[in-house]
Amino acid sequence: MDIIHKGIAALIASAVVQQPRVLPEGFDLEQAYPDIKRHHIAPLAFEGACICGIPQTTPVMQKLFQSFCKAMQVSEGQQRALERMFRAFDENGIDYMPLKGCNMKRRYPKPELRMMGDADILIRLEQYEKIAPIMASLGFSPKEETDHELVWETPAVYVELHKRLMPSYNKDFHAYFGDGWPLAQHREGHRFAMTPEDEFVFIFTHFAKHYRDGGIGCRHVTDLWVFLRSFPQLDEVQVRRKLEKLQLLEFYTNLRELLAVWFEAAPETEMTDFITDYVFGSGSFGSGESRTLSRAVRDTKHTLPGISGRMVYLWQTAFPPVQTLRGKYRILKKAPWLLPVVWLIRPFYKLLFERRSLRRQERNLDALSPENLRSRQDALGYVGLDYFF
Secondary structure, three states: OOHHHHHHHHHHHHHHHOOOOOOOOOOOHHHHHHHHHHOOOHHHHHHHHHHOOOOOOOHHHHHHHHHHHHHHHHHHHHHHHHHHHHHHHHHOOOOEEEEOHHHHHHHOOOHHHOOOOOEEEEEOHHHHHHHHHHHHHOOOEEEEEOOOEEEEEOOOOEEEEEOOOOOOOOHHHHHHHOOOHHHOEEEEOOEEEOOHHHHHHHHHHHHHHHHHOOOOOHHHHHHHHHHHHHOOOOOHHHHHHHHHHOOOHHHHHHHHHHHHHHHHOOOOOHHHHHHHHHHHHHOOOOOHHHHHHHHHHHHOOOOOOOOOHHHHHHHHHHOOOHHHHOOOOOHHHHOHHHHHHHHHHHHHHHHHHOHHHHHHHHHHHHHOOHHHHHHHHHHHHHHOOOOOO
């Protein structure tokens, strides 16, 4: 780890444990600011910097303070909106299970330290006809439907109602979790939750999904550490047994070493340096080129030998499925049989109105060289990941 990465990890740890950690000699918060911003950890960095005694009068601390204040406002709005939604679900007999950030926020010393881009809640799909009017009555607007989510939004919070825990195109992980409800245990009202062991396995699998699908950021590394601190009695034998079924045990072992290096001053290794560079280079969820490259590696698992990743990408770009397009082309929701017509008009629409999108797709295509595909496959194998289809 370089000085900037070590310093950011020390700030995060200071914020989580609410005690100062030693910052590396020569650490410059101004130089670290671009990484802090890209990884959406400004509240953690500000809290940690205050605990470590960095003066609040510096320009970079003023910028972090503004982000901290905004995070407080956003967090409070999110929590109020979710409380209203959960109360309405309970009153109307809707089963629900909050996931990921909804649960992780309360495990940090202050909820605003854990920024949440969206709220993930598992629902029973057969109840959706009752859920949709409830969401509308609460001021939510439908946004889109994806493979595994029904997305609604208000100015306060962006909500992803999960049909299942994992996308069906992540076939190996989806095969293990199914729709998620067999793992759900009743808590109170119509609220459900997983056991700590199952929840951690899900959070870690979600981390692995994003890591291999193009990138994952510091915030999610921190989530793993915060969760383990929150459940010191976690049944490690059970966790490892479940991760072995998911073929994630080797990756988990490597990530435990990474957590020890980042937050517990353990000695660095080639493996932890490799993962650190990948995480910091990813931003929150990786670049478009990185995600395209990983998707090509994944999709070659489905194709016949001899079909290149570039060919798969070109085909999927030219002829995406109706699930991908109906959020943008609303007519497909009522008339999915018009998909071939949409395929025909899309190139002209992009030429007229989305030239930036075309340039982005050109960059993605350039990234799909055989050398880059082999390099990504080797990099995943090195840390213990693959697409186990």
